Amino acid sequence: MAKFDFSKRDSFGTKFGVIAAAAGSAVGLGNIWRFPYVAGENGGGAFLLVYLLFIIAIGIPVMLSEFTIGRSAQRNVFGSFKRLAPGTYWYLIGLLGVVAAFIILSFYSTVASWTLEYIYKAAADSFSGKTAQELTHMFVGFKSATFRPIIWQIVFMGLTAWIVLSGVKRGIEKYAKILMPVLLLLILVLDIRAVTLDDAGKGLEFLFQPNFAKLNTSSVLAALGQAFFSLSIGMGTLITYGSYINKRENLASTAISVSAADTIIAILAGVAIFPAVFAFGIEPEAGPDLIFRTLPAIFQKLPGGYFFSLLFFILLGVAALTSSISVLEVVVAYFSEELGISRKPATIVAAIGITALGTLSTMSWGALDHISLFGNKIFDMLDFAASNILLPIGGLFIVIFLGWFFGRERIRKELSSEGLFKVNLLQVFMLIVKFLAPIAIALVFLNGIGLLNF
Ligand code: PHE
Numbered sequence: 001m002a003k004f005d006f007s008k009r010d011s012f013g014t015k016f017g018v019i020a021a022a023a024g025s026a027v028g029l030g031n032i033w034r035f036p037y038v039a040g041e042n043g044g045g046a047f048l049l050v051y052l053l054f055i056i057a058i059g060i061p062v063m064l065s066e067f068t069i070g071r072s073a074q075r076n077v078f079g080s081f082k083r084l085a086p087g088t089y090w091y092l093i094g095l096l097g098v099v100a101a102f103i104i105l106s107f108y109s110t111v112a113s114w115t116l117e118y119i120y121k122a123a124a125d126s127f128s129g130k131t132a133q134e135l136t137h138m139f140v141g142f143k144s145a146t147f148r149p150i151i152w153q154i155v156f157m158g159l160t161a162w163i164v165l166s167g168v169k170r171g172i173e174k175y176a177k178i179l180m181p182v183l184l185l186l187i188l189v190l191d192i193r194a195v196t197l198d199d200a201g202k203g204l205e206f207l208f209q210p211n212f213a214k215l216n217t218s219s220v221l222a223a224l225g226q227a228f229f230s231l232s233i234g235m236g237t238l239i240t241y242g243s244y245i246n247k248r249e250n251l252a253s254t255a256i257s258v259s260a261a262d263t264i265i266a267i268l269a270g271v272a273i274f275p276a277v278f279a280f281g282i283e284p285e286a287g288p289d290l291i292f293r294t295l296p297a298i299f300q301k302l303p304g305g306y307f308f309s310l311l312f313f314i315l316l317g318v319a320a321l322t323s324s325i326s327v328l329e330v331v332v333a334y335f336s337e338e339l340g341i342s343r344k345p346a347t348i349v350a351a352i353g354i355t356a357l358g359t360l361s362t363m364s365w366g367a368l369d370h371i372s373l374f375g376n377k378i379f380d381m382l383d384f385a386a387s388n389i390l391l392p393i394g395g396l397f398i399v400i401f402l403g404w405f406f407g408r409e410r411i412r413k414e415l416s417s418e419g420l421f422k423v424n425l426l427q428v429f430m431l432i433v434k435f436l437a438p439i440a441i442a443l444v445f446l447n448g449i450g451l452l453n454f
Contacts (some may be wrong), residue, residue, distance in 0.1 A: 043214025070242025077236030221448025
């Protein structure tokens with residue numbers, strides 16, 4: 001097998017390109033599909049507060065740690081640890097990341113397949129004149145069928161593989177720059193419609209008024225898992241992307257911009273969804289179905305609803321695509337740089353493997369819904385294992401690696417781009433990566449899975 005030629009490694013072109021690509025990874029189904037329903041299941045306002053706290057205290061530092069590791073090593077997630085810590089077992093964190101990537105993309109592509117069906121339905125004007133109940137029927141009927149969702153899933157994985165194949169930067173960087181701002185604009189339009197619905201207050205109250213009685217240890221773990229999932233951290237996506245960032249970019253400001261964009265879009269998605277949830281009599285605990293039932297209902301009430309719903313689902317699909325590309329890239333970069341498989345077969349093999357696991361996740365809404373563990377179907381198991389277990393564990397070891405192994409001076413060198421920037425608050429960052437973040441992640445995690453009880 002041919003060895004990878006590291007002198008030919010790709011990189012991002014511009015500063016805005018870096019932010020758009022990293023934000024393209026972060027902003028996706030996690031913000032628009034997952035955030036509202038997880039917040040809904042966990043009581044709303046108090047969940048949001050805990051979530052925000054985790055973004056600031058843990059999410060941003062983990063993201064910055066990943067960028068630092070990746071850019072310093074200039075390698076895929078596995079190779080980064082091997083290069084920075086030769087002769088140790090740290091590369092196992094890299095392997096964990098590759099496994100997490102497999103699992104995440106398998107269930108992510110299930111939801112992406114729903115999005116593609118909804119683009120099709122929107123184009124065929126299938127929502128108009130339907131009541132909230134009829135829209136629910138329509139969704140449930142579709143997702144529990146076998147062939148249709150799987151076909152869409154194959155289409156989606158094919159698209160993802162195709163972009164990764166044809167070189168990430170030219171594709172993603174270019175499209176992300178245009179599509180991300182359009183997505184933001186469209187969500188704002190939905191927000192305006194949502195907050196002017198009758199009874200919008202109830203929805204906003206649900207999202208913004210903290211009711212701590214509804215918070216328990218598993219919802220705190222859910223908030224941590226959501227923060228990791230939404231920021232694309234804990235599995236080396238941003239180590240991989242970080243390795244493509246130019247040595248002269250300011251990593252700290254990049255991490256802050258990307259996290260801010262991600263968080264704002266999640267909140268705006270919540271503002272679009274919850275008023276509609278209450279106005280149309282849907283339960284906020286409706287789970288993964290939530291947006292597919294509420295959004296078509298809001299579109300009905302919008303002048304130009306046909307146009308907006310079509311545009312919205314297209315953009316949602318694109319947001320999903322720019323995220324799924326970043327997940328597949330983790331596996332492909334590993335296959336090609338470490339195993340010497342060239343990019344094309346590496347991409348094809350990875351995509352086929354992920355799709356195979358993914359069909360089980362898709363069928364768990366229909367033909368396979370009897371298979372469950374602790375009351376969770378395959379889809380939920382994969383999501384829980386990745387988001388609430390693998391990502392926090394990955395994040396935990398990433399900050400421990402940076403704080404305790406990589407060390408302060410190498411961090412200063414990387415964050416200052418070898419003296420180009422002044423590094424503010426290094427002291428605070430060190431405190432967070434050495435103590436605060438590891439302790440917080442460990443406590444929330446052990447508590448959430450029930451190994452520790454407060
Ligand atoms: N952050 C992406 C989203 O919100 C999902 C993702 C998770 C991407 C983990 C990469 C790694 O949709």
